[in-house]
Amino acid sequence: MTDGQASVGQVRDWLRDAQRITVLTGAGISTDSGIPDFRGPNGLWTRNPAAERMSNLQDYVADPEVRRRAWQARKTHPAWTAEPNDAHRALAALEKSGKLLAIVTQNIDGLHQRAGSSRDKVIEVHGTIWWVECLTCGVRTPMADELARVSDAEPDPACRQCGGILKSATISFGQRLDNDVLQAAAIAAETCDLFLAVGSSLTVRPAAGLCEVAVNAGARFVVINAEPTPYDEIAAAVLREPIGEILPALVSAASEG
Numbered sequence: 001m002t003d004g005q006a007s008v009g010q011v012r013d014w015l016r017d018a019q020r021i022t023v024l025t026g027a028g029i030s031t032d033s034g035i036p037d038f039r040g041p042n043g044l045w046t047r048n049p050a051a052e053r054m055s056n057l058q059d060y061v062a063d064p065e066v067r068r069r070a071w072q073a074r075k076t077h078p079a080w081t082a083e084p085n086d087a088h089r090a091l092a093a094l095e096k097s098g099k100l101l102a103i104v105t106q107n108i109d110g111l112h113q114r115a116g117s118s119r120d121k122v123i124e125v126h127g128t129i130w131w132v133e134c135l136t137c138g139v140r141t142p143m144a145d146e147l148a149r150v151s152d153a154e155p156d157p158a159c160r161q162c163g164g165i166l167k168s169a170t171i172s173f174g175q176r177l178d179n180d181v182l183q184a185a186a187i188a189a190e191t192c193d194l195f196l197a198v199g200s201s202l203t204v205r206p207a208a209g210l211c212e213v214a215v216n217a218g219a220r221f222v223v224i225n226a227e228p229t230p231y232d233e234i235a236a237a238v239l240r241e242p243i244g245e246i247l248p249a250l251v252s253a254a255s256e257g
């Protein structure tokens with residue numbers, strides 16, 4: 001199904017003609033890899049609204065029970081066993097065409113890099129679950145090391161350097177985004193000629209606001225998402241097909257131009 005003014009064929013032509021493509025990805029690109037999104041029909045928060053508290057910085061800092069539950073949830077996070085899918089691989093192939101400026105991802109799962117996208121092309125605006133950061137001194141340690149401590153009867157491990165509270169190196173609600181990362185994402189939105197938003201409900205700012213940044217700077221803007229988003233109205237095309245099918249088909253066109 002296609003909303004907006006343009007057909008799938010038209011979007012393929014745009015990808016073929018584009019010279020500088022920026023892709024904003026969200027949880028919807030990883031659902032085919034077995035990682036549920038938050039707000040889709042089978043989303044974590046759709047099914048269990050209480051889970052949202054673990055992603056709230058204030059609750060996490062104030063309540064040791066929230067932290068203990070968060071560590072238990074991290075132990076079984078689907079990212080540890082998930083494999084990249086065809087959509088992640090399509091974006092890695094897009095980089096080879098030489099037209100990819102950046103993948104700005106809201107995802108924390110590391111699947112773009114594991115699919116073959118270069119580290120310097122992937123801008124992780126919401127951080128990564130593969131690392132842990134101390135909220136006091138900022139020291140970073142691998143997640144695997146801290147999960148080993150949790151399994152060794154430390155249900156809420158403290159920073160070994162300063163005793164501070166440890167959290168996955170992801171951005172929680174109420175937590176500021178890294179300025180340098182945000183600036184890199186803004187430049188990627190401002191300097192592209194085609195901006196694709198893939199698998200995101202586009203409800204989390206400031207990431208979602210990048211769509212407007214790109215449009216205001218003159219880029220063509222395309223939404224690929226199963227459900228409506230608040231930015232559909234300013235999109236040149238809205239494609240509602242399954243991401244794992246439509247993205248590889250579109251990206252193959254980019255390599256033709």
Ligand code: NAD
Nearest residue numbers: 026027028037038039040106107108109199200201226243
């Ligand atoms: P979201 O859950 O708000 O929205 C995901 C959207 O993707 C939904 O509108 C859903 O309809 C759509 N979708 C899901 N699977 C699809 C498919 N196969 N084809 C087409 N559309 C599909 O996700 P968001 O906008 O990224 O915001 C959620 C926040 O949660 C982000 O900040 C992200 O950091 C975090 N998160 C990350 C992961 C991950 O790393 N994989 C998973 C869940 C949540």
